[in-house]
Amino acid sequence: DIESVDAEIARQYQLNEKVTNEEYKIWKKTVPLLYDTVQSHALQFLSLTCQWLPEVELDADKQSLRAQFVFGTNTSGYQQDYLQVGSIQLPETLDSQNAIPVPTTNDPTFNVVKKWKHNGEVNKAKVSPNGKLIATLSNSGSVYVFDRFSSGEGHRTELKYHTKEGYALNWINDSELLSGTDDGKISSWDVNRDVPVNAFASHSATVNDISANKVHQFLFASASDDQTYQVHDLRTPATPFITRNLGAAVNAVCFHPELGTMFATGSADMVVGLWDLRKPSAPFRQLRGHTGAVTNVEFSPTDSSYVMSNAADKRINIWNLEHLGSDFDEENYFSRNEKGAYYDPCLEFIHAGHTYKVNDMAYHPSLSHVSISVGDDNLLEVWK
Template sequence: MKSESESESESTPEVEIQEETSIGEDTQRNYRIWKKNSPFLYDYLSTNSLLWPSLSIQFFPDHASNKSLGNNSSKDNEVYYQRLLLGTFTLGQSVDSISVLQLPQYKDLNKNLNINKLDYNQDKQEFELKMSSNNKLKVVQKINHFGDVNKTIYMPQNPNIIAASNNFGNISIYERTKHKSFKNSIIDDTELNKVQIHLSNPEISSCSENNGIFAIDWSKQIEGTIISGDMNGRINLYDIRNNYSCKDDNVFAHWSYQVLNQGDIGINDIKWFPNHNSIFGTVQEDGFIRIFDTRLQSLNSNTLSFKDSTIGVNSLNVNPGNNMVIATGNSRGQINIWDIRNFKNNNHNQNQINSSLIQINNQHTDSITQVKWHPKYHNILGSSSTDGSVRLFDISNSNINSNQGLIFLHAGHMLGVNDFDWSYHDDWLIASVADDNSLHIWKPTHLITNKYHN
């Protein structure tokens, strides 16, 4: 089952200018080569151009069909819908927003391919399958947001609750059902949507871009608990269900504690351990990984701290099948797999670097932006980088540092990839966003992935 579609959400001069100034001829030539070979590499591929780049992408957990939505359809043309959450990063050039996108997919694409309806596109020099507007990726909701959307994620227990962090050190909580659906309009919608809950650090007296938050995570065990880390090294935990107060028209959640204050060392990522209600980890610009337990009274003195590298660590992810195993990615393009049971606390020896279980070198050529374990196949690890690629590794391979450990390379983005996410309902479907304003939704060929189904 192979499909490739290209769609422009909006035609903008900004995209064209960026391509002319930032994307070199070699990169564009490599893209054309990749695109020509993509029918052999993917079971599904959809390339889309966004108006603005996004720093985060997340699949919603729901899954609906056109039959369940009340549409009459035969078994052959049954369509399934998934939703995606992303935000804009405009650097103040426009009003930022959070968007919910709907992704339609045929249950059996091959039975809906009509060769007689293929049209040749002279500009792209390729054949295209004309599809109805109902079967294209579309925006179903847009929420205008104050400041750049550094990261946006939904609450696991209730996906209608969405959190978004900005470049001024604030977190906004939106109840999605309290905002209108997206409607196309010639006039730009510049009015900010009302925030349901506004989380702010009481120690920050004024908004400053130095307080930007890129690290937020909802607790998987305790509904309404969210944790954040900013670029000044502050960590705050909020309980939006049980610990809040009202002031004017906004609701300011009381922060529970500030557990870290160590010389403005930025926190790049923060994650709760999925199967625990009190343990979380952080990765920082000084190369340290720290594990915290909220049950301890003195969190700083009891922190498990160890050094990943001499440079900044950008991403952290906990293995869903074994919470003792974590993956990290640093600014040198190196990926480390750790077993936290082997850690030696480095609080008193700041220069000691622990040895990881597995170290993946010489794969990415630039800084790692994200690492994520496969939600079902726990030996599969994905990584994205500013080198413009997303790579999938099988860490059970004994030759992980050779090319044998790399099972797939997605090289369709022309600039750095900011984030990617795995689908909950299609084992190998992945969405990725990059600085070239691109959103790719793709699935590696079954010739590679079939062996994991067994």
């Protein structure tokens, strides 16, 4: 009956909460051993997005660094939403002797230094390569462009094309960007024009992610709920020149920052796929280790042999591709891993600091292996 079903649901929820709390306690105990630095900050409103700004400053005492990042608010329409710039203090050396424990109270090393009013929730924010502009994608489908150094309280430009909200956003260069939403459409923009340069309508479901190729800037890849990744040429927008069905929703895609033919995908089947554009029929390697749908992937900009991914399992995995040549029984991974004793040799580290779903993550562009992440637990974490 309904009452017994409700009771079972409540019991499972309480059990999951207990397991999550125990896992978090264990993680906190390991922080001094596993991290060079960790900071965890409770936000007033959860953020769906985060990304570092490029500059790093040395504080006057020369004992610490000051880094900045962008994040947003998600107030569910109850209050004014904002795009915000946060500033955080980090150890100057970022070595193990300066490990920072997870704080239990408000930490003065973190503060908001600037914010702009935002029309609706900030689903995604991306900083232009030169650090001067910030683009956002809202829950209305509008793309907003903010001038980081302006004195105004709002956006510089609103780019209207999409009819539904979305999360796929990526810069091509300092003045051009790509957006994709739940309407299944992709648009390319020049931020100095208020109409799309081109529109792409080759997906049949939500576009979850977009990645511009940093080597061949006329190429970009897209990931969709229609279970395909596609590779497009900006010069011929009518039809993608590669379409591959992975048999599960494709949630994330990211081109390698230096190798123009290599990219990674993250999909609902818990797999991070590594692909070569020249042989696109199948991944040349599948990275195994997540226990939930993979929702983000990103290559390190400072050490391109590393790729980071997060999933619905509340974990952020760090993969070292230098171990791709190591023996690994990829085909029989799940059967051999039933007792949790068989690991992908590329899996180098697991960040377990979030107690609910991780919404976004990013590598710092110049501080090697320093990462930021935000989750449904209202936490913003900076860690190495």
